[in-house]
Amino acid sequence: MSMAEGNWTKVNEFILMSFSSLPAKIQSLLFLTFLIIYLVTLMGNSLIILVTLADPVLHSPMYFFLRNLSFLEIGFNLVIVPKMLGTLLAWDTTISFLGCATQMYFFFFFGVAECFLLATMAYDRYVAICNPLHYPVIMNQRTRAKLAVASWFPGFPVATVQTTWLFSFPFCGTNKVNHFFCDSPPVLKLVCADTALFEIYAIVGTILVVMIPCLLILCSYTCIAAAILNIPSAKGKHRAFSTCSSHLLVVSLFYVSSSLTYFRPKSNNSPKSKKLLSLSYTVVTPMLNPIIYSLRNNEVKNALSRTFRKALGLRNCIP
Template sequence: MEYCNHTVGPGFLLDFSDPPGLPGLCFTIFLLIYVTVIIGNSLIVLVTVLDLSLRSPMYFFLRNLSFLEICYTSATLPKILMCFLTGDVRISFLGCAAQLYFLVLLGSTECLLLASMAYDRYVAICDPLHYSLLMNGGFCVRLVVGSWMVAVPIQVGQTYQVFTLPFCASHHLHHFFCDVPPLLELACADTFWSWVTLHTIILLFVVLPFFMIVVSYVRIIKTVLKMHSAPSRHKAFSTCSSHLIVLTLFFGSATVAYFKHHSKDSADTDKYLALFYTILTPMFNPVIYGMRNREVRIALRKLLWGK
């Protein structure tokens, strides 16, 4: 089969054929989403930094999650906006490799950070007497730094493995951005070990953190159900509800996207599903935490209106 050398080829063509004739409307919608993500998550970062009442580990993790969401959407949305605005759907090999690397790195970091948030809630509810001792500032910083750094060498290796493959001459990527499954579909070589690597990384950075989260929340639920006071049970569940909604949105859509069977027939479904966990979930996070968390609502009112 004819293929193009990845070092000298023109790059890839992203798939913006659907919906036809509506680039202006699509640009407006995606721009509004991006602005919402930036403003919403920036407000969460700002309010958790400035408000002295939001200095607990839970809000420290939330601040880092909001900052990560800004970075996560910035890995894909600016290029999507340029494609709608200019009609130029080309992306260079270097640009595609950079986009892929930051996408998978930030996605892995988010999984680990969400697991750290679940552990924080577990300690706060199941072992409150030792909470300040266990979740001290140094340990929280190590959890966050570890979440950001542990995936760096692994995702460098995966990106290198993908982009050393020979790609078919058409280079028409059936996706809105560069991701591992659609790139492997274009490879004109045996991709068995690349798929093994992908699913191993998913096991380490998606399945394992998700299992830890499930274990944490099973223990939390058992502890809460043993509480004799109804207000105490309500308060305990309310502190976890926002995190549970975010977990469902992110892990649910990401799991379906990566574990479902990939084929040319499902390419359109895959690319729209990918938009959910890379763009819509970061947009919903500030709304979820802002609307369902009383302390955040009060701090936002003080920040915006001085009340």
Template structure:
């Protein structure tokens, strides 16, 4: 692949990148294309169904399902930032991407990733209020509050992530234009930069703590408060069902935050390409695939609404 660059002073600026993706697995290109296509369809269909039934089924017009609907919309956008490009690269074997498109992909990925962190925290807080303060729940989680929390989750990360993307792409990339990753993420981009990138790495750590560690701690705090009321449930069956729901949600949260945290908070010198790709698969593809089932499709009200919708059809 041609290495496009322009000279600028004593260095050079890359004009085009090459996403190597899964090129180190030449015999699995067809299999990976089919696999990722199936995953993308699962994400689109599962989340679209949730959006439809929470929008049109009256019993589901509650704060919890309002956030679930927002979360499903987010997952569609979040996965669509990376997976279509992966599929095109696998199908055409043309892995080049312009700097502008690479920066745009990174920016939207970071913004939607920040939204996911905050929205997961909001959903955990919603369950905390519903279980620990049921009498005050309608007052606390009123329509105005729900809209404010949802809008805040969507927009709060936009200025910071735009600024971080501009900061990353202000660097000079003069060693190589080959990104050994399947999308434009910060760690593999920083590996291509010339000169000292310690300031940028610190910036990444600070933003990762702000948008990752803080929401994660709020989620853990919410679920820790929920445990006591669950233990007080009168039947063993009720306790088992509640623990099953909480544990499955916490598992997905741990996968998402854990894989992303390791990727972004490890020192640049400790990064391994293979491990980075594996971790990225978890927070970009695997957890979004399971989220519709974990957060909605195991819920009896959602199943009833889905059955009603299918019977109408």
């Protein structure tokens, strides 16, 4: 942390403004809504992890990556939502300097990891549909482990550089962060220094982190679409597409919401609209992912049914 000269003061904590401009009744309603969403998110993603581990039918690469995605969504939620719930009830709207940096670090880490993991899942679908006979050989345990590590790793350098650089700046004046978590743009507004170089790095870094996985996903699905069109039967086409539909929907939700948040013109990017858009990919999307994969995937639905029957059977056997 830096001590600035003159009238600059040492910042020990920040105040998260969250939704403080709304009436108390509305904040209480938001608290209840987000608490339910949070619990559903934790339960849904935990179920996906447990079922894909417990059921041998779901021990394929596709569900290995889905398990990684669910673990990532749980981490993403734990970093942001509990503190946001506290600010809505005005338990404690402050967050320490270190706490803010830690929250931002893991927000970047999980966000970058999700971008690359979604690209990895698209590649998995590409191999499954375009090279079905070689799929078990190509996507063996060693390969899927390497792909998972490659998906998680980029989050470390991106989060480390961006968070360390931003929090090395001096802060002065107000310590009020006009957001419900420590995101880079609202914290950057509190800096008392020239941040032009950092802003260039942040924009370029964000574009690369979003565009590289997005291009990989587009390439994968272009090949997948060509392969599906060459399938002679309508039933075969439907079956091939159904294995990708859940992933496509999850990708669309994540990329549309995050792109609208970070790539909108500044003139249209008011704090209120940014908060609402941020809610879509930090709170709503992590809840929808397990629901999408459960409702649109017969294997997952059957595995959930088998797991519950086994659990009930074990309970009945206990004297």
